[in-house]
Amino acid sequence: MNTSVAYANEARYELLRVARLPGFALPTILFPVMFYVFFGLVFGNRGGGPVHMPTYLLATYGTFGVIGPALFGFGVSLAVERGFGWLKLRRATPMPPSAYLLAKLFMAVVFAMLVAGILAGLGAAFGGVRLTAATWLSLLGALTVGCVPFCAMGLAIGAFAGPQSAPAVVNLLYLPMSLLSGLWMPLRVFPPLLQKVATFLPPYHLGEIALGSVGLSSSGEMTGHVLFLLAFGLACLGLAAIGLRRDQA
């Protein structure tokens, strides 16, 4: 066995498997794109406020867009494969468990980059989003890397949720969390209490980092957001480890 070839094989097939699933590829790509086109480009383009809305919403819908593959790709597929015995069969082979998990991480990151890339292309072409090359790079980089702690969240969901209930669990967390984090509409239109609630939600922090990369963050200070996401990701990993260990106990 050539280890690197086996890891690459695992990642390639995972990507292929998911890309062929219309139930995954369509909503995770289509929804953020649809939302961004509708709210960011069609409505957001009107009126000249102090903030360029297509740019602002590119950062927040981009954040929304990269969380989807992490939760659905990682979380739901793990829940299904674990719940129906497929993971057990995989574990009965010489496959190192890390190959399985890294392949899912790779798949989620590739889809996250794809979503972010499509939104960026639309924003530049139709929304008048004008950024320097360095700013483009830091926005897309932040979104891509920012997908990773949410993969950890997906891992934790997948380690506990049943195969049938996982999509519902993901939707119940993903959609309200995105709305309350100000990913669909700017947080400043929310009542103060809800603005306070947002600071406890992980997507808010990735949203602020993405906004910060294009100079539109309300706080301007990034370290706190990075530390929050780091702690969140680690907490999810710990939770996932507990869940996955249950299967072997």
Place this chain on the structure above:
Amino acid sequence: MPQAKERAAALHAVTKRYGAVLAVDNLDLEVRRGEVLAVLGPNGAGKTTSISLLLGLLAPDAGRVELFGSAPTPAARRRIGAMLQVSYVPPTMRLEELVKLFGGYYDRPLAPGEALAAAGLADVSRRFAGQLSGGQKQRLMFALAICGRPDLVFLDEPTVGMDVEARRAFWTAIRGLAAEGRTVVLTTHYLEEADALADRIVVVNRGRVIAEGTPAEIKARSAGRRIRCVTRLSPAEVSALPGVTQVRRSGGFLEVLASRAEPAVLELLKRDPDLTDLEVTGAGLEEAFLALTETAQKEAA
């Protein structure tokens, strides 16, 4: 017990509980190299748990698991293949892709076409797994189990849900593995299947081994009679009686398996006139199996 190097895998005094349920109870199980071993027992006997323990998928609560002389790690699993009871196959993967994916973790895997042909799936290798019938899925699982040319193959209830014809075809494939010199561990609740395939049968129930032997021995035992009684005679004494093949205590009872009941009963009564609760039951293959099973259940109760 044979030398460690003649052993492919073993459970040494392994216990495994799920909450309050004792799934495997201080079980010793040995898989010898080159044999086809059938682990026979009713549903819930602990067969699948035993396989999971041997594969290292479950950690034992007590005891030791041995796979090719070491613990069942991913590295030790390079020499094994497994067909487990799985209700899901990624529907958007092609058969040849799945075989390639699984084979990629072994040192000298079969070509995907070869593995699929051995499972009778050569003509559907480009098909998506989601398009397979139930029987084809079962055969795909077999292809995945053998694609790494494993020395030891675990088949957990491989023919469950198959019709007679499909089962016979599957048996041929399993015999093919044995003919190649591979070690096969197969669980089943069909006596006929164990008899048709195995060199050795281990009968388990309630997580314990209740009988063990060649199919001929198991059959010989089942052709005999089961005698149950309350007696002051010791098992050692009774086992020396004519025709007695096995003696065990079961609660307050002594249980005796004998090739013929009459001479054994005559001797029993001669040596212990105070013997009570005498009961003699005959056993065909199914009945013998049930009898063995009941014994273990009563012991556990």
